Amino acid sequence: MQIAPIPVNEPQRLEALRALLILDTPPEERFDRIVEFAAAEFDVPIALLSLIDEKRQWFKSRIGIGLCETPRNISFCGHAIHCKDILVVPDARVDERFVDNPLVLGAPFIRFYAGAPLIMPGGQAIGTLCLIDTKVRRIDSTDLSILASLRDLVVSEMLSPGEMPEVGA
Template sequence: MIPSPEDARLRALHDLGVLDTPPEERFDQVVRLAQRIFDVPKVAVNLIDADRQFTKAAVGIPLGDRPRAESFCTHTVAAQDTMIVRDAQLDERFARHPDVVDDGELRFYVGQPLAAPTGETVGALCLVDDHPRDLSEAELGLLADLGRWVERELAADDDELQAREVQRRLLPYRPIELDGYAMAGCCLPARHVGGDYFDWSMVDDRLQVVVADVMGKGMTAAVLTAGIRAMMRGAAPFNPLERAVYRTAVGMADDFTETGTFATLFACRIEPASGELDFVDAGHGLALVVPPQGEPRRLQSRDLPLGALPDDTWTVQRERLAPDETLILVSDGIFDIVEDEAAAVDTAAHIVRDGKDPASTIARIEEYARTHDLDDDLTAVVIRRLPA
């Protein structure tokens, strides 16, 4: 039996694997940009299933399901072409629609069809306004460009999506419960996968924290990042901090040479009772101790990144995290927010002091990333020693 066009369309939609998945930044970026370009209150990426509309990304519109019978986008899918409704109250197809009649929030609609890699139309990128309007040919061209962007994301290679999930699983599942301390962290790749990572673990009753940043982005950087994490995790329980960093560099040397890259790394171990903090800075330079008042203290050295020179070594230095002081570590993705190191120090100190705790500080960084396009991976870790 030859499947109907609708059966083929539904199979293509389900093969994408995006139905009933949580929000993703790669789609959220498109709807935010569309809202700014077209100055409309509502934008959505809607996927049309057998009997429902699933909203994958939106501004001004709830995410999740809506009956297909109430969907404007199902008409776009059926037409397989851009559909413009200049004034829904004057269009007999939609004049009695609840959104048009009951609250009057939908007067203008335009839907750009979205195709699966196999060509079937599976949904629409739509714009909605509460008053009649029109789009110029140039604006329709921009909308088509954004639609193609969504289609590329829908067709993202399965291996890359799986790699993103693997990389996510390499990050700590949750903060370590350590008396007298609070901690939080985030790792925000500029692409599906990135070259940053952070980790925390207990080593000989001390809290070890690591942040690393591989030069570059994407799959190659992500693979190297996974290697660094594995080497540090393996070496740390059996070696002093500087030796663990050295063994990691030696273990990764061939990979750095083959790919022509290197990695900056900051690693520290904190003795919980005293706050004594031993650290190695391998070209990272973006670690800061922020007291409640006064000047923050930068933790840095002149040591080079991993992979910069063969047979290089790294030195351990000492600081102390006093009660009510906060250690913040960031990757150089912060330079998407500020222009130079001095501004980075000021910004980091400011957000730490504005935050009630590490979790709220990290939440603020994540919120910034959600509302801006990052050119580089951004990682941040915040460790606070609680007041005595």
């Protein structure tokens, strides 16, 4: 298992994350609705809004998993925050970064992962909107575009909280 490297801009990334005052806050319908829509739209058993701090990934919103957080050193999202685009792992069992990851070898038995980094205006990726499946799968360019749009909606809501727009109406 490869542990994701620490971003070069880690101090600024953590400052941007903390400035949102969102870590360890209760669930919010506006984020839960986006995550629920993502899970339904992509027909995945697990969808997360994950925020990455120094030692963990914490789930602001989650569908299909009971955990509230996992250690950063085993997180798929820790790798995704290094990407400008969406990180797609069609089969984690054959990806050298994740082949021996405890989340692949044991529950929740991750096979597929697609994580869209949540990039703040200053360029800091603070977390992801991600899709997880226990089955190997592919994702096409239309799906990537939809996931990117949902990610942009999450970022917009984080930066200017207000009334939740209709998703999938």
